[in-house]
Amino acid sequence: MKCSKCGAKAVAWLPASNAAYCKKHFNYYYERKVKRLLPKMLDQKKDVVGVGVSGGKDSLVMLWLLHKNRFNVVPILVDEGIKGYRDKTIPYAEKLCRELGLELHKVSFREEYGKTLDEMVKEGGRNACSYCGVFRRDLLNKTARRLGCTKLAIGHNLDDEVQSVLMNFFRGELERIARGGPVTGIIEDPKFVPRVKPLRMCSEKENVIYALINGIEYSDIECPYATTAYRGVVRDAVNMIESRYPGTKISILRTSDRLVEILRRELKPEGGLRYCSECGEPSAEKVCKACQFRNEIF
Numbered sequence: 103m104k105c106s107k108c109g110a111k112a113v114a115w116l117p118a119s120n121a122a123y124c125k126k127h128f129n130y131y132y133e134r135k136v137k138r139l140l141p142k143m144l145d146q147k148k149d150v151v152g153v154g155v156s157g158g159k160d161s162l163v164m165l166w167l168l169h170k171n172r173f174n175v176v177p178i179l180v181d182e183g184i185k186g187y188r189d190k191t192i193p194y195a196e197k198l199c200r201e202l203g204l205e206l207h208k209v210s211f212r213e214e215y216g217k218t219l220d221e222m223v224k225e226g227g228r229n230a231c232s233y234c235g236v237f238r239r240d241l242l243n244k245t246a247r248r249l250g251c252t253k254l255a256i257g258h259n260l261d262d263e264v265q266s267v268l269m270n271f272f273r274g275e276l277e278r279i280a281r282g283g284p285v286t287g288i289i290e291d292p293k294f295v296p297r298v299k300p301l302r303m304c305s306e307k308e309n310v311i312y313a314l315i316n317g318i319e320y321s322d323i324e325c326p327y328a329t330t331a332y333r334g335v336v337r338d339a340v341n342m343i344e345s346r347y348p349g350t351k352i353s354i355l356r357t358s359d360r361l362v363e364i365l366r367r368e369l370k371p372e373g374g375l376r377y378c379s380e381c382g383e384p385s386a387e388k389v390c391k392a393c394q395f396r397n398e399i400f
């Protein structure tokens with residue numbers, strides 16, 4: 103297969119754009135897509151960007167690209183305490199941070215909440231992803247705020263974004279859809295560090311290719327709890343449709359972004375963001391989800 107741009111040996115075939123690219127032109131295509139999005143999310147001169155890293159491909163490619171584009175980055179790693187998984191991915195995050203000369207800020211569920219995710223799953227009645235999502239969001243926000251970050255970059259790729267949109271849609275969770283989009287959050291608040299997703303237009307496959315051709319080493323171990331996730335069912339369904347109708351994922355995301363604008367106007371809460379009556383953190387409910395879960399488990 104030959105590059106559609108220059109005729110050199112292609113390293114990737116992208117059905118959605120009906121094009122094959124060599125290493126040079128794939129990098130150009132990929133980086134241009136990310137660079138077009140960055141000014142809508144981040145101010146290169148002003149923002150201190152907390153970067154959530156895990157050791158997987160998405161977060162490490164994101165850190166690499168933000169660093170390459172001279173953003174002021176602060177890598178943050180949340181160790182949930184998943185035996186045989188997180189302990190295997192952390193060294194990859196540490197290695198890239200060392201190579202880029204960045205300090206990696208590590209925080210953990212055990213230190214913050216007194217239990218690992220494995221222990222929470224054993225003792226609580228919910229599935230792992232429910233605890234993981236809520237506590238990781240809580241801990242990332244608190245850590246980014248403590249470190250003086252003005253934005254928090256999350257390595258969600260196109261596939262993650264589309265799955266989240268559809269899951270929220272299937273569950274009828276309009277508020278969650280409204281909180282999505284390129285910059286999350288319906289309203290601004292000093293206690294809430296807005297989240298941005300620089301790779302949201304890049305598919306999982308594109309991130310793998312970018313990491314491989316640029317020598318970014320990452321862990322490809324899958325979380326042992328991933329098989330139980332509802333997300334997996336949605337992922338398989340979307341992949342099946344995308345394989346028959348390339349471009350479906352991008353189309354879903356663009357439609358969702360238009361919906362987000364409309365929903366934010368409709369759903370903007372009066373009187374600003376609420377705070378949890380127990381821990382004081384920003385919350386959509388009287389008691390935040392993290393405190394609700396903590397009360398159940400401890």
Ligand code: SF4
Pocket residue numbers: 230231232234235325326327328331
């Ligand atoms: Fe957490 Fe679930 Fe993802 Fe595993 S699959 S890292 S438990 S959200």
